[in-house]
Amino acid sequence: MSVRAGREFLAIPGPTTVPDEVLRAMHRPAVDIYSGPLLALTDGLLKDMGRVFHTSGRTYIYISNGHGAWEASLTNVLSRGDKILVLESGRFAIGWGESARRMGVEVEILKGDMRRAVRPAEVEARLRADKGGTIKAILVAQIDTASGVVNDIEAIGQAVRAAGHEALLMVDAVASLGCMPFEMDKWGVDVAMSGSQKGMMAPPGLGFVAASDRAREVHKKAGLRTPYWDWTDREGDQHYQKYAGTPPEHLLFGLRQALDLLFAEGLDNVFRRHRLLAEATRRAIGVWSEGQAVSFNIIEASERCDTVTTVRFGDGHDPEALRDYCNKQCGVILGHGIGDLSGKAIRIAHMGHVNAPMMLGTLGVVEMALGALAIPHGKGGSQAAIEYLSENVKA
Secondary structure, eight states: OOOOOSOOEEESSSSOOOOHHHHHHHOSOOOOTTSHHHHHHHHHHHHHHHHHHTOSSEEEEEESOHHHHHHHHHHTTOOTTOEEEEEOSSSHHHHHHHHHHHTTOEEEEEOOOTTSOOOHHHHHHHHHHOTTOOEEEEEEESEETTTTEEOOHHHHHHHHHHTTOOOEEEEEOTTTTTTSOOOHHHHTOSEEEEESSSTTOSOSOEEEEEEOHHHHHHHTTOSOOOTTTOHHHHTSSSGGGGGTSSOOHHHHHHHHHHHHHHHHHOHHHHHHHHHHHHHHHHHHHHHHGGGSSEEESSSSGGGBOSSEEEEEEOTTOOHHHHHHHHHHHHOEEEEEOOGGGTTTEEEEEOOSSOOHHHHHHHHHHHHHHHHHTTOOOOSOHHHHHHHHHHHHSOO
16 A cells, blocks of 8 residues: 655755746747847856855856766866865765866875764864975865765864965865855855755756855966866856856756745745754654664764754664655655665755655654654654744744
8 A cells, every 4th residue: 555646755865856936947948049148147147156155256157967066176276196185074075085086186084984074173283284285175065965964164164274274175065055054255165066956956967166266376277177177268258168068058047046046035044944944854853763773873963964864774674665665655755875874874855945844744754654664763753843843933
């Protein structure tokens, strides 16, 4: 017996649910790539991406996913043989560093783990020890969707400045942009990158990079520059140079609508919505964890992010069985554990185009699955989420 009929709930950490308004904005004929309206569209998008990154620096839009934006960021400021410091707190900064290694960059990992955030004091200590200034850039993810951690980018930026080091601070904001504050200029971030398919509420296929004036100065001497990713080429006068060829028109139409939705709601309200729904999710998991079979991956409550919660399974209980039940019986698709947590965890996303009914429905189905599969858990997790929202979302 299944109760799956009806609209599917996509609760994975990307791609996230695309709003109907965005889908409608894309459902239109192609237009002349040299026309005035398309040029104006690009100008507006580049300006508004700077608004989302909170930077007065330059922004670039690539036809790519996040891995492409990783490469764009690296090739524009580094040279073969340069050394970078990767701050470990999950899987994705490590992956970004591996991309750099394959390009001929020397990579040092500041050791962390899958259960804690980066410690800014350790960053400062390592940079102070780099007497010769051999480290050219620092790579970190604001949110790692494998571990569910959030890193304090402001504090890490302060640590870099306290050490008096000249390394560029480069931040992966794929799972955070449009979901929580990102203050690129204020925090001293030199290069930031993101993608369209998470908090930006658009389909996969667009990568975003923002660069400070300092990064663009370093760019002039970068030896890894290639024609497609090159910032200088993309700053040319011709419109086609902004995309190194034909613009991805329909993705741009969708992005325009998604940004309009974010600005209409107000970014501060967007961030508060994410905080509320994330905390409701955590309240539910906190109750379920009383059964000792499931637990938070991130140990410190203050280090759990507002876009995805990673839930570990113990005592031989199978997270894939729970994911399978939620999908096939109820139409809720949860994220699976990745990296070191493959086969050991589920991930419940609460990012992008998401509201209280979607999250409460997802949590209700997870609790239903825990019962159906006889996985020990504290009763009333969904109720705890409801009570939290009742107390914090006032009429």
